[in-house]
Amino acid sequence: MRRAVIQGIGSSLPKNAVSNHDLTRIVETSDEWIVERTGIKQRYLAAEGETTGSLAVAAARAALQDAGMEAQSIDLIVLGTSTPDNTFPATATFVQAELGMVRGAAFDVQAVCSGFVYALSIADSMVRTGSANRALVIGSETFSRILDWSDRTTCVLFGDGAGAVVLEAVEEAEGIEGRGVIATKLHSDGRYKDKLYVDGGPSTTKTVGVLRMEGKEVFKHAVVNISAVMTETLDSMGLTAADIDWIVPHQANKRILDSTAKRFGIPEDKVVITVDRHGNTSAASIPLALDVAVKDGRIKRGDLVLVEAMGGGFTWGAALIRW
Numbered sequence: 001m002r003r004a005v006i007q008g009i010g011s012s013l014p015k016n017a018v019s020n021h022d023l024t025r026i027v028e029t030s031d032e033w034i035v036e037r038t039g040i041k042q043r044y045l046a047a048e049g050e051t052t053g054s055l056a057v058a059a060a061r062a063a064l065q066d067a068g069m070e071a072q073s074i075d076l077i078v079l080g081t082s083t084p085d086n087t088f089p090a091t092a093t094f095v096q097a098e099l100g101m102v103r104g105a106a107f108d109v110q111a112v113c114s115g116f117v118y119a120l121s122i123a124d125s126m127v128r129t130g131s132a133n134r135a136l137v138i139g140s141e142t143f144s145r146i147l148d149w150s151d152r153t154t155c156v157l158f159g160d161g162a163g164a165v166v167l168e169a170v171e172e173a174e175g176i177e178g179r180g181v182i183a184t185k186l187h188s189d190g191r192y193k194d195k196l197y198v199d200g201g202p203s204t205t206k207t208v209g210v211l212r213m214e215g216k217e218v219f220k221h222a223v224v225n226i227s228a229v230m231t232e233t234l235d236s237m238g239l240t241a242a243d244i245d246w247i248v249p250h251q252a253n254k255r256i257l258d259s260t261a262k263r264f265g266i267p268e269d270k271v272v273i274t275v276d277r278h279g280n281t282s283a284a285s286i287p288l289a290l291d292v293a294v295k296d297g298r299i300k301r302g303d304l305v306l307v308e309a310m311g312g313g314f315t316w317g318a319a320l321i322r323w
């Protein structure tokens with residue numbers, strides 16, 4: 001059966017690492033408060049000239065190198081982002097041009113923190129059904145550009161970065177034995193669109209706007225929705241939490257990760273956590289965390305990996321992958 005197999009992974013972070021202590025110079029906060037409530041110790045913030053597009057290009061190049069593939073052999077780019085370089089065209093087309101890729105299709109997907117899971121699910125469908133043979137799936141964000149730096153309840157939570165994977169169509173065994181993306185589940189519920197949103201946009205205010213969030217509401221829904229979609233994904237393949245080698249969650253907040261793991265009945269040492277060093281990088285957080293766990297040797301070829309996310313909209317989803 002034709003499957004979308006992950007053949008390469010890469011990531012890119014801005015040059016500037018900013019610790020909680022560094023933030024106390026511009027925000028009334030403390031390292032203790034941020035660590036206790038979120039688990040975040042530092043984040044990377046884009047400097048002038050570093051953009052969602054430039055970070056995405058660097059991550060894509062690293063993923064292509066890891067896969068041993070030329071950009072010209074790619075025929076699809078799906079980029080998850082809520083912080084595009086421009087309102088249009090899609091940042092994916094900038095990446096396409098920078099990579100020197102002159103065929104196929106490139107477009108952005110906007111599902112906020114679930115952006116990578118949405119992008120992966122779309123690219124997987126296109127690869128499996130034959131619309132594409134080799135796809136770059138990227139999550140890239142510069143949330144620092146849409147933060148209200150006078151709102152300490154939100155500005156300490158986010159960071160910038162990008163991660164990318166290369167998918168390739170490969171004939172594999174059916175079911176959970178074959179490598180590649182095995183199952184994806186996506187959801188949204190627009191009734192909650194005001195719980196986490198940006199208060200501007202081209203058609204409403206003609207401005208970019210800044211992020212607004214009801215933190216406690218988001219927390220509550222995140223734990224419930226993420227647990228439900230993980231169960232739904234595993235149920236669809238007749239699996240349980242015990243069958244999974246690694247969970248790679250969207251890195252929003254250590255307390256969300258802990259509560260979800262507990263509810264789901266998965267030991268902490270099977271959960272990949274990078275929120276301490278990256279902060280919440282929205283659509284970039286899953287491929288950034290995957291890259292860390294692959295490069296440090298935790299995730300190995302053949303492992304069963306479950307990725308999950310929830311974000312503004314609300315949107316949420318999960319994907320089960322045989323690495």
Ligand code: ACO
Nearest residue numbers: 029030033037113152153156215216218219222252253310
């Ligand atoms: N530093 C110091 N004190 C702060 C800060 C800060 N950065 N921010 C808020 N406080 C204070 C508040 O002013 C308040 O003080 P008060 O009691 O004197 O009024 C106190 O801390 C508690 O504030 P709350 O907003 O009630 O804090 P809470 O315990 O809810 O924690 C947090 C806030 C961390 C945002 C939490 O709600 C949360 O984790 N929510 C999940 C949201 C999230 O992670 N979103 C990411 C995007 S969505 C996603 O990725 C899933």
